[in-house]
Structures are given as structure tokens and as C-alpha cells.
Amino acid sequence: MQPRITSRNLPLLLLKARDRLMSNFRPTLNSFGVTEQQWRILRVLDEYGQLEPREICEMCQILSPSMAGVLARMEEVGLIKRNRVQEDQRRVMVRLAAKGDKLITEIAPLIDARYRELEEAFGKKAFDELFRVLESFIEADAQLPTTAKQPPALKEDATPASAKRRKA
DSSP states (O other), X not given: OOOSOOSOOHHHHHHHHHXXXXXXXXXXXXXXXXXXXXXHHHHHHHHHSSBOHHHHHHHHTOOHHHHHHHHHHHHHTTSEEEEEETTEEEEEEEXXXXXXXXXXXXXXXXXXXXXXXXXXXXXXXXXXXXHHHHHHHHHHHHHSOGGGGSOOOOOTTXXXXXXXXXXX
């Protein structure tokens, strides 16, 4: 069968690569009782100090509706602290709590060791190049005009499949 889409499936390839990469770290995270989402949050808070939830969403690629629940669970178990901003009580800042800081201290050497193993397996040059290419891709995509990310206009007689399902 001839495929109708001729471009390579980059999103699927990136998902597969991400899953393979995370398979190297999941056992460590699981042994400490930390989910992948929680780990991403802990890492950015360790790197940036305190952040607003919307900043964490963006940096960690976590959808906003999920963030409130994840942060609530992390606060319940003492990994993070949330504080209102004095000057604007509508704003909240999130930072590592003592338990979250201790957890980072315990996990960091294990994560770093695994990264060194991966770097040895792929070669430092290839590993550095992969980071460079991915960062360049993200930057280039961010520079695209928003109109380039919009779906093309439908022909007058065309109806999106989702609209057809709603009518049925």
C-alpha cells in the first residue's frame, strides 16, 4: 500500500527516542517513588530556584490542567512549597522543599552516572551534536510565524472529520 503522507514521521521518531531514553532513568525514578512529571519539575526547580506554575508548565511540557494536581501531590509529600507573592496575592511561586532538595541530592549522582554511560555508548561528539541539533530545532520552530502552524483552509465542500462526527 502506498502511504498518502510522504514525509517521515518525526514526531513518532522523537516519541520513540524519548521512550528509549527514559527507559534508562525510569528504574531510578521508580526506586525513589518519583514520577517522570515530578522529576521534570524537581529538575527545573533545582536549576532555576523558584518559578510560577505557568513557567513550570512551559519548561516541563506539562499541560496546565494537570499541573495543579501534580503540584498538590508534591506539596502533600513535602517535595515542594508554594507561596503567594506578597505584592500580588493572585500569583504563586513554587520552590523545592527540604525533602525535595534532599531527594535531588540523592538522585543526582545516579542520573549523572547514567548520562555518562549513555555518552560513552554514543560518543561524546554524537551526544553533544544531538543536544545541539535538538536545541536548534526548537529555536527554529519557535521563530516560525504562528500562521505557519495553522491548518490550511478547507475547501468549500470539505468538512472536517470531527464536524462530521458531531453531526451524526
